[in-house]
Amino acid sequence: MPDPKITLAEVEQVARLADAEKEKMRRELDGILTYIDKLRAVDTEGVPPTSRAVPMVNVMREDETTPSCPREDMLANAPDPVGDLFRVPKIIEE
Amino acid sequence: MLTGLSVHELAGRFRRKEATPTQAARAYLDRITALDPKIKAYMTVTADRALAQAAAADARFQSGRPLGLLDGIPLAIKDVLCTRGIRTTCSSRILENFVPPYDATVVTKLLDAGAVILGKLNMDEFAMGSSTENSAFFTTRNPWDLARVPGGSSGGAAAAVAADLAAATLGTDTGGSIRQPAAFCGRVGLKPTYGRVSRYGLVAFASSLDQVGPFGKDVRDAALVLQAIAGHDPMDSTSVDVGVPDYSAELEGGVKGLRIGIPAEYFIEGLDPEVEAAVRAAVETLRDLGAESQSVSLPHTEYGLAAYYVIAPAEASSNLARYDGVKYGLRVPGARDLIDMYSRTRGAGFGAEVKRRVMLGTYALSAGYYDAYYGKALRVRTLVQRDFQRAFERVDVIVAPTTPGVAFKMGEREDPLQMYLNDVFTIPVNLAGLPGVSIPGGFTQTGLPVGLQIIGKAFDEATVLRVARAYEAATAWHERKPELTA
């Protein structure tokens, strides 16, 4: 298991923080990751991972249409709707 | 006073025509106006809607055709559940003005049962926290001591019930977010078995852990609300298609011959002596009522917290990826381009705890770290589940403290890790997917509530509630109310 050193770059990527906060965040995360390290001590050889409490399989639905939501409802929360579409800034190629 | 009544008492008044839903709604709305400025449980109060719903309930009672026990009952809902046409913020800036065009399934069920919705309740942002201090907007106060936290993340929901600002409320529990605030606020809070209640419309935090559950003034109220919201939902593939029993039917059945387990690993060094005393006394009370008790071992308890703080942030980092300013929610203007827009929006829209968990989660899922973190945590989860399975071969329920301490002062727990330790007794229950309830178990010398946790087998809410009710009937802690004046 790699050393849990979370880097400033990683912190930067996810959060836009002022420099002072970034260092604080990094320290806090490092502390948490160190705590989480105690999982290393558990012997999980041969133990399968569990995603859910109650095992279930094959939950599916039939291929029948249900009414779609009216467009106005879908666009009502849009920050920048343009006609019937959601507008976003372009990616500027470097 | 109508607002002092429980749901079942109020329902009785409606049936006997001694009061009307509109009177009850008005009484609660007036009390909210008078007291909520002090408690700050409510994010949004939907007065007009509530009165309209109450009027419709009035008509049903008048024509002699009420819908059931929840008809006309004023409830409130944690702001993490989508309500059509009503702002749903998750106490986050990134959803500050989000108005969902649909209702969560549990909301639909309550509305179909005739419930009156008073409004939406404050919480820790995106359900991440144990004190409601992580709300982006304001912190809710504990009605028992306004300088203390109500717990979290369902702080508003717990405080509202404790302060009689709603007859009952809905909260959600991922690592203890119903049970811990219930303990801090001296009321009943139930987390059902994972899959018992639909998650459709519950803004996801950790998909494999989240569950919706009721807060009630007493055990019977919790049973009534659970009855209304439980059941399979075809819109939620993780909801289980298993029949819903009548939770009220066995409530007074008593505990004679019932086998109670006391988990050795829960009585740790950091446990507040008053909490420990209350729990041990509770076991004695149950024995006096005819139950048998024995010690059980849940050896992986200490690893539960660590596993949870990998699994929950990992799933959260994924579930929160959608908040990007494209289709709904906050978009910070003035961005240079798309990437800049994403960064600015998420930077401004998420609070520190959310950011922390998103970063942790992103890290735990990244290539090279997956097996060591997420993969490992899921295996430890299996071990935690097996601990409970083994214990339940010998006992019917497990009785334990809900939290290591009582409600702390606002601002007291600044270190995130210290905050996380609040959930050490509640988290394993989420990891195992089992039902758990916190009920009033007494008070400290200084008058702060102590919670008692009862944990049951999967889909055995009925037994959990029965034990809770037996204890409640013998002790009457739930009758005590905080002193609050406008």
Next chain:
Amino acid sequence: MTQDYETVIGLEVHAQLRTRTKMFCGCSTAFGAPPNTQTCPVCQGMPGTLPVINRRAIEYGIKTALALQCSVNADNRFARKHYYYPDMPKNYQISQYEEPLAEHGRLEVEVGGVSRAIGIQRLHLEEDVGKLVHEGSLETAPSSQVDFNRAGVPLMEIVSLPDMRTPEEAAAYLRSLRAIVVYLGVCDGNMEEGSLRCDANISLRPRGAVEYGTKVEIKNMNSFRNVQHALEYEITRQARALETGERIVQETRLWDPDKGRTVSMRSKEFAHDYRYFPEPDLPPLDVEPAWIERVGATLPELPAARRARFMEAYGLGAYDADLLTGSRALGDYFEATAQACGKPKVAANWVLNELLRELAGDDERALAACPIPPANLADLITLIEDGTISGRIAKDVFEKMYRSGEDARAIVDREGLTQVADAGELSAVVDQVLAQHPKVVEDWKGGKKAARGFLVGQVMKATAGKASPAVVNSLLDEKLPKV
């Protein structure tokens, strides 16, 4: 000094499934609806929403897997694939990663008469993303606009092994794959509309080398031709680069059909680490053998097998067999006709010439709208074969059948189109024509072969086309020399 390079090509095909509804919600998948009218909170990725698996999509996946001789993984599950882009409602795509629906298949591909098996690594299901629209051109538009109608449509991803060695082979693979999914009825196979998409991975290595060269991904090839041309271009580009000692960059390039070259694409996604993990909102799948068997029982005869059978059973040539098996509906039509009249080669002719000329296409819809059922065409053919009508009259009758939907006999009887084959009757007509056109007769005697055709034409005209050409010819053979 030119090194001899071997080309290594793998194809990744995405096929939109012809289910009525999307992969994880009940919105319609119908093409061409106004923007954002076929969406709901689930496929828009609104907070609190949850996916629910479309059973038919799984079925179509199993069906395709079987047709491609894959082994279906009983235990398979969905996983989240994370990246940020505006056409991604949740900023993760629900796809399959470590446990795909099927693996280890093969597809026989024929190029220049030589057949090779191309390996199929895996087949899995996922949801499609929305569509980005730009005002004006991609370069000059100040912003992008998003339509989420397509978001959530079921996609089947089929990844080949890097077994192809030439662009022709790649195009042939794509054609065969398309034919199969269209035959199965699981996909429209329309590359222009985007219901079938193809990305290629191509690398070069010195001939005889074991290790693969650096591979380049090519996108934006929206037809078989474009696939072939793009790959041909890439081979040239990469060979040239390698020759000058340049390193091949592992990247994604877009094919520009107007300029006839590939262009490097700036990175579109912000993290190449997709952070896959099993989808916690969806329980895993356990595809029981009984289900696989049920689906297997619905498999139709596949194009390659049908083509071979048509050639053998009906004596058709490769070209005709190819055309007739181009669509399942056309093949069905042909076979029904051939079996009803017992004259497969004649039937093939009629279907490929007269019928296809009239129809709007050769697909299911076109055949369903055809006013001439196979039995009626077979009837017409029988009338020709038994001499009731002439070939030329038959063409008229066919057209009338097409317009009116009537059967052949009814038209022939009503309009008295029965062929005249009586030598006595025709003899009189021939005599008359010969008498009327002495100049033409002279021309024929003088060696002008075309003159005879003119005389035959005149007999036809006089008999309103009903004269039996065989009888007319034998009469002319007899009479002309004597004039």
